[in-house]
Amino acid sequence: MGEGCASAAWCAVLWAAHARFAALLPEEGQKEIWGESPDARIAAALMPPSGSASRVPGGWVLEGEWDLASGVGHAHWVLLAARDTDGPDRPTRAFAVPRSLVTVRDTWNATGLRATGSDTVLLGATVVPDGRSVPLAALLAGGGTDGLPRCHAAPAQLAGGLMFCAPAVGAARRALAVWTRWARTATHGDVRPLDRPSARERLARSAVEIEAAELMLRTAAERADTEVITEGLTAANRRDAAVAADWLATAVDRLFRTGGSHLRDREGELYRNWSDVLTVASHGALSLEPAAEAFARSLVVGGADDA
Structure with a gap:
């Protein structure tokens, strides 16, 4: 799906x-959410928490404003995170609200993923009501989920970065295909860009980085599906997702900068793929610094710091 439209793939994920x-x-x-159909689409604005929640008998009074609710225009429900304004330590909870109750303000104007x-x-x-609320920490940790399948019980960060x-x-694959088609096409003087050694080198580097990123993500996904869930496993997957995002951005940016002026046209396919990949790579969940910190901490906690 990402090869065809990264925005559609982003919403689906x-x-x-x-x-x-x-x-x-x-x-x-x-x-309430799935009683009528198993295909209910759920948007969310969880991080950072916003708005406020106050306890009332049987539930919570929720109100506020939340940014970056991807896919909300086609959603049936929205998950919103807010702090308990009455609690002594202001714990944060997640709330499920029917999409029909929220007002959507058109504020999305990013360079990439413009259709999300x-x-x-x-x-x-x-x-x-209480039945549509859960502590955010429990939701992210996947805790207290006896009897649930692994896909629901896993902590959010185990596979979150991989999904992002x-x-x-997909967009990087398509960018490579578009660039290669351009490079193989003869221009003035019957010369192909791919005839230049520099173009061949850029093609090789970008192709291998895209393939390596996908292989690394597939391996991390396999770990998430099959291995014992530990802090170290979650940290390793966060690390791999962050590095993979950086490789994909580097590879596509190299192709974009090497392409001809018409190939970089703002309305062109390569520009869309380039802007989409860089926008994905800039997401906070794919930032390398916190992922590296978590990975290093897991080695110390796991007793692997004596190597």
Whole structure:
């Protein structure tokens, strides 16, 4: 899907991820969301938490404004994270709200992923029943999930970065195909860009970086599906997703800078793929610094610092 449209792939990935989150709601909340159809689409604005929540009998009064709710225009439900304004340590909770109750403000104007509709949502004071709320920490940790399948019980960061990278892999593949088609086409004087040694070198470097990133992500996905879930495993997957995103951005940027002026046209396919990959790579979940910190910490905690 990412090869055809990274924005569509981005929304599909997030709808899948948010359904995993919603599976951690109390049973009554799950019945509300999926009682009529198993295909309910769920948008979310969880990080950073915004708005406010106040305890009332049987539920919470939720209100506020949340940014970057990707795919909300085609969603049936929205997961929103807000702090408990009455709690002594202001714990954060996630709330499921029908899409019909929120107002969507058109604020998404990024360079890439322009069709994701990652807009701002606003909610006036609304009572959300307890059955549609869960502590955000439990949702992200996948804790307290006895009996649930692994895909629902896993911590969010085990596969979150891999899912974010998937649209970028597809867009990078397509960028490589578009650039290669251009480089193989003869221009003035019957000369092909691919006849130049510098162009062949750039092609080789970008192709191998894209393939290596995909291989690394596939390996990390296999670990997420099969290996014992530990802090070290989660940290290694975060590390690999961040590095893969950097490789994909580097590879596509190299192709974009090497292409001819017409190939870099703002309305062209390569420009769209380039801007999409770089926008994905800039997502906070794919930042290398916190991923590297978590990986180093897992080695110390795991007793592997005596190598």
